Amino acid sequence: MKITSANFVISNSEVSKCPTNKLPEYAFIGRSNVGKSSLINMLTNRKNLAKTSGRPGKTQLINHFIINNNWYLVDLPGYGYARVSKSAKKVFQKFITEYFEQRAQLVSAFVLIDIRHEPQKVDMEFMQWMGEHQIPFSIVFTKADKLKPKAIERNVADYKAKMLEDTWEEMPNYFITSSSSGIGKDELLSYIGEINME
Ligand code: GTP
Numbered sequence: 753m754k755i756t757s758a759n760f761v762i763s764n765s766e767v768s769k770c771p772t773n774k775l776p777e778y779a780f781i782g783r784s785n786v787g788k789s790s791l792i793n794m795l796t797n798r799k800n801l802a803k804t805s806g807r808p809g810k811t812q813l814i815n816h817f818i819i820n821n822n823w824y825l826v827d828l829p830g831y832g833y834a835r836v837s838k839s840a841k842k843v844f845q846k847f848i849t850e851y852f853e854q855r856a857q858l859v860s861a862f863v864l865i866d867i868r869h870e871p872q873k874v875d876m877e878f879m880q881w882m883g884e885h886q887i888p889f890s891i892v893f894t895k896a897d898k899l900k901p902k903a904i905e906r907n908v909a910d911y912k913a914k915m916l917e918d919t920w921e922e923m924p925n926y927f928i929t930s931s932s933s934g935i936g937k938d939e940l941l942s943y944i945g946e947i948n949m950e
């Protein structure tokens with residue numbers, strides 16, 4: 753999959769106001785600061801298409817970007833940010849769950865996980881919720897530039913073990929990426945290309 757154009761379309765807090773055409777879309781979700789917006793910039797070869805920040809909580813809305821004029825990448829706010837109240841954290845943000853429940857044109861979500869961290873409860877709960885709602889997703893491990901290959905291998909193995917222990921029959925499809933070094937870019941784009949054709 754080659755990206756020849758990438759343009760911002762619209763930001764929304766209401767799912768009903770998202771684009772109503774039926775173009776396929778792919779959404780990036782995960783804890784605040786995990787690197788969702790950076791990954792969109794990396795995939796599209798653009799520095800500031802999606803707004804990024806060292807501080808968690810930068811993306812607050814549902815952001816649609818149109819790619820090659822025929823499909824969308826969707827940048828979402830993070831979940832699990834400490835400033836969000838406990839109850840809001842538990843149900844995630846209402847419009848995030850609504851987005852996943854309502855967007856029929858969503859082909860697949862990508863749940864981003866920081867490769868450096870041990871499996872976190874909030875991510876496990878979120879993926880559990882996605883599973884229960886039969887929303888297709890892959891895992892994208894981010895910030896792989898921060899670890900040596902051996903440590904990456906070990907952390908992915910730990911993650912697999914945790915997921916199998918945690919009700920999953922198999923590890924979901926996953927990618928190892930770095931927005932700073934470009935690791936995983938070709939794999940992720942080929943995958944999107946493949947499922948876009950189905
Ligand atoms: P929210 O919008 O707040 O939910 O965050 P986000 O998930 O969109 O994260 P964002 O892309 O804004 O990145 C957060 C921070 O992590 C920024 O300081 C990025 O530069 C940094 N970052 C993102 N991806 C990578 C990566 O692959 N490697 C490294 N080293 N830093 C990264």
Ligand code: MG
Nearest residue numbers: 788789810811
């Ligand atoms: Mg963001």
